[in-house]
Every structure is written in C-alpha cells, then in structure tokens.
Amino acid sequence: MRRKNQKSLLALLLIMIVSLFAVISGCSGEEKNVKSAGESQETKDKEEKVVRIGYQKYGTLNILKKQGTLDKALKSHGYSVEWIQFPAGPQLLEGLNVGSIDIGHTGEAPPIFAQAAGTDLVYIGHEPESPLSEAILVPKDSPIRTVQDLKGKKVALNKGSNVHYLLVKALEKAGLTINDIEPKYLVPGDARAAFEQGSVDAWVIWDPFFAVAETETGARVLADGKDLVKNREFYLASRKFAENHKEVIDLLLEEINKIDQWAKSAPKEVAELLSPELGIDVASLEKAAKRRTYGVQKISEQVLNDQQVIADTFHQLKLIPEKINVKEAALEETNN
Missing domain, CATH: 3.40.190.10 (Periplasmic binding protein-like II)
Known part of the structure; x- marks a missing residue:
C-alpha cells in the first residue's frame, strides 16, 4: 500500500515539475516576443x-x-x-x-x-x-534661324521634363507640332554630347546646362520660355x-x-x-x-x-x- 502511495506521490511530483517548466518556458517566450516586437518598433521608428x-x-x-x-x-x-x-x-x-x-x-x-x-x-x-531659364538652342554656326526651321530636324530633349512643354508651345506658336520634328529623347549629359557632335540639330534644355552651353560652345538661343511658358x-x-x-x-x-x-x-x-x-x-x-x-x-x-x-x-x-x-x-x- 505504502509503495503504491509512493508511486502516486512521485507521479504527482513529476507532473508539477513539467507544469512548472511549461510556465517558465511560456513566460520566457512571451518576454522574447515582447522584446522582439519592441526591437522591431524601435527599428521602424529609426527608419522613419x-x-x-x-x-x-x-x-x-x-x-x-x-x-x-x-x-x-x-x-x-x-x-x-x-x-x-x-x-x-x-x-x-x-x-x-x-x-x-x-x-x-x-x-x-x-x-x-x-x-x-x-x-x-x-x-x-x-x-x-x-521663363528665361530654359531655351531651344542651336549651334552658333547653324543655318537654323527660326523655330519654323526646325521642321524635319532632330531635336534633343529630356522626355517628360519641363522643356518638353516648352518645345510643344514653341512649335505650336510656329504653326508646327511635335510630329513635324524628329525628337531625340536624351538626358542632359547625352544630349550635350549629341549637340556638340552634330548628331542633333537643336537642343531644348534648362539651366545650368543651358548657361554652360552658351558659355562653352557659344550656343545660340532660338527661343526661350518668354511669353510661352511659366516654368x-x-x-x-x-x-x-x-x-x-x-x-x-x-x-x-x-x-x-x-x-x-x-x-x-x-x-x-x-x-x-x-x-x-x-x-x-x-x-x-x-x-x-x-x-x-x-x-x-x-x-x-x-x-x-x-x-x-x-x-x-x-x-x-x-x-x-x-x-x-x-x-x-x-x-x-x-x-x-
């Protein structure tokens, strides 16, 4: 009888020990989750x-x-x-x-x-x-004298930029459309190279690239934004x-x-x-x-x-x- 009671007590003790470990483990996991969430929020705050x-x-x-x-x-x-x-x-x-x-x-x-x-x-x-901070430029010795002369010519510009609208309005005033020219969509650095090499006939550009082209190449202003755009x-x-x-x-x-x-x-x-x-x-x-x-x-x-x-x-x-x-x-x- 005593041996049976001892076995029962031992089983009960084991159950209590297992339960205690489960509680401790759960608390530890909860602390880790809270800490992890805190660190995550702290990282997010730093990023923001x-x-x-x-x-x-x-x-x-x-x-x-x-x-x-x-x-x-x-x-x-x-x-x-x-x-x-x-x-x-x-x-x-x-x-x-x-x-x-x-x-x-x-x-x-x-x-x-x-x-x-x-x-x-x-x-x-x-x-x-x-409006004076952007313009359509041509090389200093270009035979192009008016915007009308751009018909059928290659014109460099950055697609979707401010000068895109300037070109549209300048052509419109001259009785032309974007379909009357051959647009070459280039970022300023590539457009400058194409302009200097003669690969394009004109370049529509904004400052400071506009000013640099005037200073270093003697580029001539065909039309700026005055009376055309607000810029x-x-x-x-x-x-x-x-x-x-x-x-x-x-x-x-x-x-x-x-x-x-x-x-x-x-x-x-x-x-x-x-x-x-x-x-x-x-x-x-x-x-x-x-x-x-x-x-x-x-x-x-x-x-x-x-x-x-x-x-x-x-x-x-x-x-x-x-x-x-x-x-x-x-x-x-x-x-x-």
Whole structure:
C-alpha cells in the first residue's frame, strides 16, 4: 500500500515539475516576443526618422544641401537627411514612385507625367515663374534661324521634363507640332554630347546646362520660355510622407525660404558656393542664377489650374494616355 502511495506521490511530483517548466518556458517566450516586437518598433521608428531628399544639378535644394542648414534644423527635431541626386525631374519622380525618396523638386511637366503613371505624389510648394531659364538652342554656326526651321530636324530633349512643354508651345506658336520634328529623347549629359557632335540639330534644355552651353560652345538661343511658358519649379513629396510628417514639410519650406531670400540678391555668391560641388564654372552658374527667380510660395488654386492646362495639352497630344485631375495631387489643406 505504502509503495503504491509512493508511486502516486512521485507521479504527482513529476507532473508539477513539467507544469512548472511549461510556465517558465511560456513566460520566457512571451518576454522574447515582447522584446522582439519592441526591437522591431524601435527599428521602424529609426527608419522613419530619415528624410530622403531627391535633388537635381541646380536649384534651391542644391544651395540648401551645400549650406547644411536643413540638416541642422531637422537634426534638432530628431531627423537625419539623406541626399540623392538625379539627372532630371522624370527620373527623380520615378524614385519617388518606387519609394527611394520622400521629397524632391522638378519643373512643371514631370509631376504631370508621374501622376498620369500612377505616382501618389503631392505638390507642397513652388518657386516663382522663370521663363528665361530654359531655351531651344542651336549651334552658333547653324543655318537654323527660326523655330519654323526646325521642321524635319532632330531635336534633343529630356522626355517628360519641363522643356518638353516648352518645345510643344514653341512649335505650336510656329504653326508646327511635335510630329513635324524628329525628337531625340536624351538626358542632359547625352544630349550635350549629341549637340556638340552634330548628331542633333537643336537642343531644348534648362539651366545650368543651358548657361554652360552658351558659355562653352557659344550656343545660340532660338527661343526661350518668354511669353510661352511659366516654368515654375515645384517641391513635391509622396502623399504618405507629407501626411505623416507635416512638421518636416513645414520646416523644409521655412529653410527654403531663408535660402531664397539670400540667393535672390547674391547670384555671384551662389555661383561660387555651388561651382566646386557641381563642377560647373562660376561664370555659367552666375548667368543661370541671374535669370532665375526665388521666393518659395504655397500651392494656390491658380497654380493648380495652370498645371491642369499643361496636363490637358499633353493628353491632347497623346503624350499621356488618360486625362488627369491635377487637383488630386494637392494636399488636403490646399483644397480647403
């Protein structure tokens, strides 16, 4: 009888030991899960504190990057900045579309093409009109004298960029269409080479490449944007980033405005500041700085309407497949 009781006690003890181990193991697993979740959230928070800014070779963002004032301002709010350079606006907005950047700047046309392609972007600000900062160029000894003379000629341009619209409007004024020329879609570096080698008859380009071509090759202006286009520079962001990081957007525009106020009266200083970083001579950069305008502004109803006109033009020319509503790319506060 005693042996039977001993066996029962032993069995009960074993059950208690197993149960205790199960409880300890469960608690340990729960602690690991909580720790893992905490680490995951901490990693996510750190990732969300990086602001990735896309920029091109020239513009207020270049000055801002060089001065380092935005980096300092954002650091005080717990953010770090990653600067990523792109050859032109269309490529920059493709970066925005795939999520490699959060904020960037382009001319008028790229956001229209990007919106038509499904990029969920929003307009967050813009610089004033600078129609003299882009032009159709021909070699200094070219027999081409008027825009009408471009009929049947090879014209280099960056597809979907601001100068695409300039070319359309210039041809329209001359009684021609894009179908009357032979467009060669090239990024600025390749277009410059083709222009100098005589592979194309004309080049539609913006500053500072425009100024460099004048300074170094003696390129002649066939037509600039005056009385044809407004040529605004826009600041854009992914919708998700703009809605979730309003403080960053506000701080960015505040710092851009400070730089603009300095730059508008200091073209030579701007040129000297940017020359080493851009690898462009001071004379060319000063020429470009003098013909652009500064003073960041909020997006207005009129600006959105102007963008809609450009979008409708591209749709009529079948350059974008479907009609878009530009106001869908405005922040909610803009529409209110």
